[in-house]
Amino acid sequence: MKIVNILKKNVEYACVSIFIYSYLYIKIAYYCRLFTSIDFDSQALFMWDYIASKGYFPYRDVYYPYGTLYFFKNTNTFFNLLFIFVLSALFLSIFVYLKKLWRNFYFTYGTFISFLVFVDVFTGYDTFGRYGVLMSFILVYTSIFFQKNYVSSKIIFLIGLLNGFVFSLLYDQALYSVVFFVLILLIDYFLANRRAILNKNNVCNLGRKIIVFWCGISIGTLPFLIFLYLSNSLHQFVLNITTVQDLTIYAKTPFFPYSTTPDNLFTYAVLLVGLFYITHKIFLKPSFYSNNFYTILYLILALLFLEQKNIIRSISGQLTFISFFVLILLGHEFYKLLIKYKISSIYIGIYYLVVFIILANVTGLEKNSSNFIKRNNSLTCVEENRNFLTSKYKQLTEVKNFINVIKKTNENVYSYPGNPVFYIVFDSPFPYYFSTYEASPQYAQEKRIDFLKKSKYVVVDLSTLAIQDNVPEYTRSSKELKFLINSFHLLKKIKNFLIFERNKTDIDFFTDSSRFLSPELNRYLLKINLMAIPRSEGIYKSQKMKEEKARFNFNSEITMNEYLRSNRVNSHDLLMYLHVKKMSKKNQNTSLLIASNGIQTQVSFVTNQNDQNYILNFSDIPLFFKDRYIDNVTINPEGLYDISFYNRNQWQQNHIW
Amino acid sequence: MIKKKSIPACFKYYLVILIAAFILSFIIPQSIVKVTLFIVLGIPLLLLIDQIEAKVFLFYNYSLWVMLVLFMGLKFRELRKLFPIPKIDDNRIIGFVHYNGYPMYFDTVIFLVLLLCPILMIVLYKLIYKNLLKNT
Numbered sequence: 057m058k059i060v061n062i063l064k065k066n067v068e069y070a071c072v073s074i075f076i077y078s079y080l081y082i083k084i085a086y087y088c089r090l091f092t093s094i095d096f097d098s099q100a101l102f103m104w105d106y107i108a109s110k111g112y113f114p115y116r117d118v119y120y121p122y123g124t125l126y127f128f129k130n131t132n133t134f135f136n137l138l139f140i141f142v143l144s145a146l147f148l149s150i151f152v153y154l155k156k157l158w159r160n161f162y163f164t165y166g167t168f169i170s171f172l173v174f175v176d177v178f179t180g181y182d183t184f185g186r187y188g189v190l191m192s193f194i195l196v197y198t199s200i201f202f203q204k205n206y207v208s209s210k211i212i213f214l215i216g217l218l219n220g221f222v223f224s225l226l227y228d229q230a231l232y233s234v235v236f237f238v239l240i241l242l243i244d245y246f247l248a249n250r251r252a253i254l255n256k257n258n259v260c261n262l263g264r265k266i267i268v269f270w271c272g273i274s275i276g277t278l279p280f281l282i283f284l285y286l287s288n289s290l291h292q293f294v295l296n297i298t299t300v301q302d303l304t305i306y307a308k309t310p311f312f313p314y315s316t317t318p319d320n321l322f323t324y325a326v327l328l329v330g331l332f333y334i335t336h337k338i339f340l341k342p343s344f345y346s347n348n349f350y351t352i353l354y355l356i357l358a359l360l361f362l363e364q365k366n367i368i369r370s371i372s373g374q375l376t377f378i379s380f381f382v383l384i385l386l387g388h389e390f391y392k393l394l395i396k397y398k399i400s401s402i403y404i405g406i407y408y409l410v411v412f413i414i415l416a417n418v419t420g421l422e423k424n425s426s427n428f429i430k431r432n433n434s435l436t437c438v439e440e441n442r443n444f445l446t447s448k449y450k451q452l453t454e455v456k457n458f459i460n461v462i463k464k465t466n467e468n469v470y471s472y473p474g475n476p477v478f479y480i481v482f483d484s485p486f487p488y489y490f491s492t493y494e495a496s497p498q499y500a501q502e503k504r505i506d507f508l509k510k511s512k513y514v515v516v517d518l519s520t521l522a523i524q525d526n527v528p529e530y531t532r533s534s535k536e537l538k539f540l541i542n543s544f545h546l547l548k549k550i551k552n553f554l555i556f557e558r559n560k561t562d563i564d565f566f567t568d569s570s571r572f573l574s575p576e577l578n579r580y581l582l583k584i585n586l587m588a589i590p591r592s593e594g595i596y597k598s599q600k601m602k603e604e605k606a607r608f609n610f611n612s613e614i615t616m617n618e619y620l621r622s623n624r625v626n627s628h629d630l631l632m633y634l635h636v637k638k639m640s641k642k643n644q645n646t647s648l649l650i651a652s653n654g655i656q657t658q659v660s661f662v663t664n665q666n667d668q669n670y671i672l673n674f675s676d677i678p679l680f681f682k683d684r685y686i687d688n689v690t691i692n693p694e695g696l697y698d699i700s701f702y703n704r705n706q707w708q709q710n711h712i713w
Numbered sequence: 714m715i716k717k718k719s720i721p722a723c724f725k726y727y728l729v730i731l732i733a734a735f736i737l738s739f740i741i742p743q744s745i746v747k748v749t750l751f752i753v754l755g756i757p758l759l760l761l762i763d764q765i766e767a768k769v770f771l772f773y774n775y776s777l778w779v780m781l782v783l784f785m786g787l788k789f790r791e792l793r794k795l796f797p798i799p800k801i802d803d804n805r806i807i808g809f810v811h812y813n814g815y816p817m818y819f820d821t822v823i824f825l826v827l828l829l830c831p832i833l834m835i836v837l838y839k840l841i842y843k844n845l846l847k848n849t
Contacts, residue, residue: 302804302806305799305802305804305806305808305810305817306806306807306808307808308808308809308810308815308817309809309810310809310815310820311820311824312789312820312823324828327828328828328831331828331829331831331832332831332832332835335832335835335836336835339835339836339838339839360828363824364821367820367821367824390757390758393760394724394757394760397720397721397724397760398720398721399720399721399724400721403721403724403725403728406728407724407728407731407757410728410731410732410735411754413735414735414750414754418738418747418750419747496806496807496808497804497805497806498803498804498805498806499804525808525809525812526809527807527808527809527812528812531807531811531812532807532808532812534807535805587812587813587814588798588811588812588813588814589801589807589811589812591798591814592798592799592800592801592811592814593801595797595798595800596800596801662814711803713801713805713807
């Protein structure tokens with residue numbers, strides 16, 4: 057009876073919820089995402105779906121930087137329905153907010169439908185399901201805090217509980233939401249107690265609210281943490297969170313050279329207008345601040361916060377829906393002004409409709425390009441995708457057929473530097489980090505090497521020897537590449553794939569005849585460019601390095617080579633310290649031609665001014681992955697150099713690249 | 714200066730111009746139309762500013778900002794050299810920034826400077842100019 061009464065009061069919300077859920081159910085539950093190419097991102101997403109379908113668990117069995125909801129939603133019916141439910145809840149929260157904001161049927165439904173269309177066409181439901189959580193939480197927070205004079209502990213506890221529950225499904229978004237809740241608590245405290253910020257009672261009250269909030273989170277998160285503990289995933293889950301800053305280091309790419317995309321420009325424009333509106337309101341026209349003002353303020357802060365992620369690595373297309381929603385809220389403020397000037401609501405509605413159509417068609421915002429196919433009753437989504445990719449990329453099947461002839465059942469195949477699709481093609485075990493990109497840190501490379509040690513065959517993709525951002529693998533995954541070159545020999549080349557087999561005896565890759573199967577790999581390993589790495593090492597580690605005594609010191613290339621010719625200098629644990637006194641011209645690439653036993657390698661790096669230091673580690677140069685004697689070093693172009701050689705001590709082994 | 718009483722009528726004519734400009738976008742080359750459309754779209758925003766002194770101040774404020782953006786665009790490489798190149802830490806991570814010597818926090822600093830400059834100007838305007846008016 058109580059439920060019936062509640063439903064009667066909220067018939068409209070109930071109808072909208074049912075409509076949204078049904079619409080999303082039809083759009084999502086009946087379709088599989090189709091991966092039409094084997095680019096890096098598609099392979100990663102497909103691999104995670106494959107791993108989920110095999111019954112593995114994220115964090116414990118595979119590196120996974122997102123929440124459990126996204127890991128299981130494409131392969132598990134319960135999580136699929138839960139995903140649709142979460143999306144519906146997000147859209148409903150937006151509808152409820154818009155209804156309270158506009159108090160006008162046409163504007164409420166007009167803006168809500170435009171938002172729904174925007175997410176459908178530009179953002180995609182996968183992205184909205186993640187970042188929409190933070191947006192919805194902010195709407196809930198501002199509605200609670202700025203519509204009531206007093207927020208009870210019960211409500212704060214429930215919010216904490218909800219955050220804890222969301223943490224189990226989308227831990228990254230829940231963390232952002234917690235940060236914003238604490239921020240809102242602090243701002244609300246400041247606004248309510250401007251004249252008595254340090255009053256003991258007020259501070260205790262604030263402290264109590266924060267404790268109640270944390271209690272709610274702890275209880276909400278507890279079942280998930282217990283489950284992680286029982287499934288032996290807790291340790292790795294905590295490690296994933298604590299090492300997330302490593303991701304920001306290896307993922308960082310330049311922002312400004314690529315920031316003039318329509319998506320970025322749209323977000324900047326909204327940020328600028330939003331910040332102008334907030335500052336104008338606070339400083340030039342102080343008056344009563346409505347709930348909408350606070351919502352705009354916090355959404356702008358959320359956009360600024362997420363822009364830091366965008367600055368690290370472009371996610372511009374994933375933020376435009378938040379910018380669009382802020383535009384709707386700013387549109388409401390503008391609507392109030394236009395009404396004051398006695399402009400008819402109909403004309404305002406037409407104006408907003410034209411603005412939306414122009415936004416959708418003229419700005420060039422990036423459309424959601426995911427492909428979907430209708431689910432097949434006899435095949436799972438993973439099987440559909442595997443069949444599609446193996447028929448489109450015949451070389452995958454060629455490699456599989458070749459290896460299957462020579463491989464025994466219990467022998468593993470390893471894919472380098474990425475291409476996890478081979479683990480799907482072979483239906484075989486996989487490493488924890490299935491590409492060198494996620495395994496950029498040393499501890500992650502070592503985990504991959506542990507798996508490589510148990511593998512008999514390696515498939516190397518010649519076209520991805522710089523897996524991301526044009527950073528070559530001899531720099532990104534030098535340790536793993538070293539192990540590969542020293543422990544495996546080249547067996548066969550199939551199109552752009554090289555197949556390596558584990559050595560039975562000690563084989564030197566650079567003297568073994570098998571290397572002629574791939575002149576491209578030879579060139580790649582013998583002609584290397586270290587770019588800014590030697591300079592970075594020289595800037596930050598020269599001083600510490602000079603505390604040790606150098607093994608040899610030379611003031612010119614000629615004296616160095618005279619010494620090398622008359623003495624056998626082994627590359628084992630050898631560092632070269634180069635002080636450039638004078639270059640023949642500024643901003644050049646310097647290259648060292650290093651000869652060893654008839655083989656020559658070219659090592660280039662950037663040198664851009666005089667009186668700078670550079671450090672090179674011989675054991676990270678591919679030719680010297682195995683220890684060799686150095687016969688000659690030629691420096692191009694000519695200049696004035698001081699050259700020293702050091703034996704790597706313990707500190708240098710741990711700190712010098 | 715448009716009188717308040719004539720604004721509703723002007724808005725009607727404005728809508729006609731906007732819709733005409735949008736229809737013309739299918740005939741005229743895109744880049745010209747985009748710029749025209751955005752300028753036309755922004756005209757009603759002038760209603761936001763009803764104080765003459767604020768209009769003048771805002772004009773100077775955003776003109777200075779546009780000049781700052783152009784200056785930073787032209788001197789981008791030189792500004793980049795003012796920031797240190799990243800250090801390779803004990804985790805031996807080599808990403809784009811380490812490989813190319815691109816400063817890690819350069820983008821963040823420039824982004825915040827560009828975004829917050831006009832806001833700081835408004836705050837300074839409020840603090841300095843308005844206090845001067847009060848005193849006089």
